[in-house]
Amino acid sequence: MRARSPLPVPVRAPSALRTTSDLLGLQRFMAAALRRRLTAGERMQPRWTDGRAMTKVAGEFMKPGDRLSAFERLEIYNKQYWYRLLESFREDCPGLYALLGPKRFWRLAEAYLEECPPHSFTLRDLCEGLPAYLRANPGLTAPMTGAAVDVARFEWAQIVAFDGPSRPPVSEARLAKASPGRLVLGVQPYLTLLELDHAVDDYVIAVKQHDGGLRGGASNAVGRRRRKGAGGGGPVLKRERVRLAVHRVDNQVYFKRLDVPEYRLLRALRAGRTLARACEIAFRGSREAIEERARRVGEAFALWRRLGWLCRAT
Amino acid sequence: MPANRFNAFHDYGIGLGLRVPHYGHILSEKPTVDWFEIISENFMADGGRPLEVLDQILEQYRVVQHGVSLYLGSADRFDRGHLRRLKNLVKRTGTPWLTDHLCWGSVDGTYTHDLLPMPYTFAAAKRTAEKIRYAADFLGVPICVENVSSYTEYHVSEMTEWEFLSEVVELADCGILLDVNNIYVSSKNHGFDPYDYVNHIPHHRVAQMHIAGHTKFEKYILDTHDHPVLDPVWKLYTHATRLCGVTATLLEWDDRIPSFEEVHDEALKANQYIAEARQVGAAKKAARAVRRA
Numbered sequence: 001m002r003a004r005s006p007l008p009v010p011v012r013a014p015s016a017l018r019t020t021s022d023l024l025g026l027q028r029f030m031a032a033a034l035r036r037r038l039t040a041g042e043r044m045q046p047r048w049t050d051g052r053a054m055t056k057v058a059g060e061f062m063k064p065g066d067r068l069s070a071f072e073r074l075e076i077y078n079k080q081y082w083y084r085l086l087e088s089f090r091e092d093c094p095g096l097y098a099l100l101g102p103k104r105f106w107r108l109a110e111a112y113l114e115e116c117p118p119h120s121f122t123l124r125d126l127c128e129g130l131p132a133y134l135r136a137n138p139g140l141t142a143p144m145t146g147a148a149v150d151v152a153r154f155e156w157a158q159i160v161a162f163d164g165p166s167r168p169p170v171s172e173a174r175l176a177k178a179s180p181g182r183l184v185l186g187v188q189p190y191l192t193l194l195e196l197d198h199a200v201d202d203y204v205i206a207v208k209q210h211d212g213g214l215r216g217g218a219s220n221a222v223g224r225r226r227r228k229g230a231g232g233g234g235p236v237l238k239r240e241r242v243r244l245a246v247h248r249v250d251n252q253v254y255f256k257r258l259d260v261p262e263y264r265l266l267r268a269l270r271a272g273r274t275l276a277r278a279c280e281i282a283f284r285g286s287r288e289a290i291e292e293r294a295r296r297v298g299e300a301f302a303l304w305r306r307l308g309w310l311c312r313a314t
Numbered sequence: 315m316p317a318n319r320f321n322a323f324h325d326y327g328i329g330l331g332l333r334v335p336h337y338g339h340i341l342s343e344k345p346t347v348d349w350f351e352i353i354s355e356n357f358m359a360d361g362g363r364p365l366e367v368l369d370q371i372l373e374q375y376r377v378v379q380h381g382v383s384l385y386l387g388s389a390d391r392f393d394r395g396h397l398r399r400l401k402n403l404v405k406r407t408g409t410p411w412l413t414d415h416l417c418w419g420s421v422d423g424t425y426t427h428d429l430l431p432m433p434y435t436f437a438a439a440k441r442t443a444e445k446i447r448y449a450a451d452f453l454g455v456p457i458c459v460e461n462v463s464s465y466t467e468y469h470v471s472e473m474t475e476w477e478f479l480s481e482v483v484e485l486a487d488c489g490i491l492l493d494v495n496n497i498y499v500s501s502k503n504h505g506f507d508p509y510d511y512v513n514h515i516p517h518h519r520v521a522q523m524h525i526a527g528h529t530k531f532e533k534y535i536l537d538t539h540d541h542p543v544l545d546p547v548w549k550l551y552t553h554a555t556r557l558c559g560v561t562a563t564l565l566e567w568d569d570r571i572p573s574f575e576e577v578h579d580e581a582l583k584a585n586q587y588i589a590e591a592r593q594v595g596a597a598k599k600a601a602r603a604v605r606r607a
Binding site: 014015016017023024026030034035060063065066067068070072074077080088117121161162190248251252 | 355358359360361362363364365366383388389390393396418420421422423424425426427428430433435437438441465466467468469470503504505533534
């Protein structure tokens with residue numbers, strides 16, 4: 001998660017709009033109003049940051065209508081902002097939802113989105129900073145912080161695998177003729193390598209059998225907060241050291257368990273090591289015979305090449 | 315009039331929004347559809363399934379790009395990375411024109427992911443027009459701006475929404491994507507006559523229209539895109555068509571999406587209102603001719 005300075009919260013909106021700077025001032029003010037959390041009753045907060053009544057603050061820059069006050073009009077946008085982001089967060093984190101249960105999940109979602117408002121034009125990126133946020137704020141998920149981080153990392157990896165960039169796969173001829181001491185290979189950018197303390201892959205498969213959803217299109221309306229659904233009491237996340245490659249084949253997302261040498265080998269290749277050096281790293285401390293190592297690497301490479309994981313290094 | 319420089323002189327008919335639940339049907343059945351509108355942001359990806367689907371669609375259909383996050387009315391400068399991605403998509407789709415909303419939604423590098431209404435002032439119009447011109451030059455395609463539905467107005471506004479729209483498109487020399495449903499929704503929320511709106515915009519700049527359904531609440535109407543088009547919206551569409559000419563028209567249906575056939579049938583209803591607009595237009599023309607004689 002990139003460190004960002006706190007967003008400015010203006011005290012009041014400009015009373016006239018004659019310059020681009022005035023426009024910026026108005027937009028900063030309204031954006032700050034929309035980003036403020038809703039109350040427990042899903043209403044706009046009754047007081048502004050300086051303690052003034054929100055009815056007065058809204059009335060200073062918004063016109064009332066014949067059926068809605070300025071407060072109620074601004075509140076429509078405040079609700080839309082939160083409903084949209086929370087719905088997207090929920091869609092992207094089905095495993096985390098199941099792990100934490102509804103109450104803790106929504107508390108986490110609101111805290112995260114308040115501190116980390118979207119910095120991307122696409123909601124696809126909403127949860128990019130979530131693993132780092134969870135580590136930095138363990139109180140929101142204790143005593144399951146480690147599990148929550150593992151699940152969040154896995155769910156973000158699936159988003160990357162879905163539509164992340166790819167590079168042309170390396171050819172068999174290039175693999176065959178290059179010297180291992182000089183050959184540097186890349187690993188597809190859409191593939192994420194994860195070393196986790198929990199069997200998140202099994203867990204998320206079980207969770208997804210109960211859940212799913214689709215993102216909306218161009219309408220700027222979100223009807224209401226969608227808080228129902230399974231949570232708690234579902235599949236159990238087992239503690240187990242697992243190494244995973246989250247990837248895609250024919251544009252479908254998959255995840256595959258890796259053994260220790262495979263994981264180390266791919267990590268070393270991604271870090272720019274030569275094939276020979278990557279193999280050394282992969283089998284560091286191993287007592288396997290050289291022939292056995294060679295056989296395993298050969299089999300792994302054959303599979304990875306078929307899956308399109310290996311590409312030219314940048 | 316419908317084929318004009320703002321839609322690069324393309325005479326498109328009735329189109330549909332390309333939506334995920336219909337991918338399978340469209341790719342397997344290849345139904346006859348005049349054109350599809352895509353949400354640009356859904357395909358500004360680096361790879362994977364979205365671009366695979368898009369390429370398959372492009373093999374069969376004409377596509378027009380519609381954006382939701384250019385935020386032409388935001389005071390901030392454009393994110394150049396965003397524009398570059400959009401340009402790459404423009405090259406891929408060959409969209410003849412590109413549309414986005416006359417709204418703002420980002421500030422200081424943060425995004426609200428909403429289509430927020432503009433303050434209707436001359437300063438805001440000038441800034442917005444500058445950005446539209448910049449984007450059109452950068453992207454190399456005509457840009458048409460869409461009026462959004464809104465639920466609030468600002469004290470600082472100096473003109474009506476339709477005057478603001480007219481001011482912006484004249485300053486930017488760009489086209490209009492006239493969303494008839496949005497006009498209707500806003501007219502109910504703000505208490506103006508939607509026909510005043512349609513009567514007082516520069517009709518020669520209208521390059522595309524949107525129609526959609528909405529939801530009525532106790533105190534306001536929400537632009538939900540989850541229903542068939544309602545009668546008052548069809549009537550307003552007929553009126554707009556009479557004034558602007560038969561224009562490329564797109565049905566938006568984004569939530570609680572029914573089958574492809576149901577959405578397509580709803581869109582094709584536009585043809586009967588186009589015929590009605592033509593009849594009214596012809597009758598008025600004949601009456602004028604009689605009066606002149």
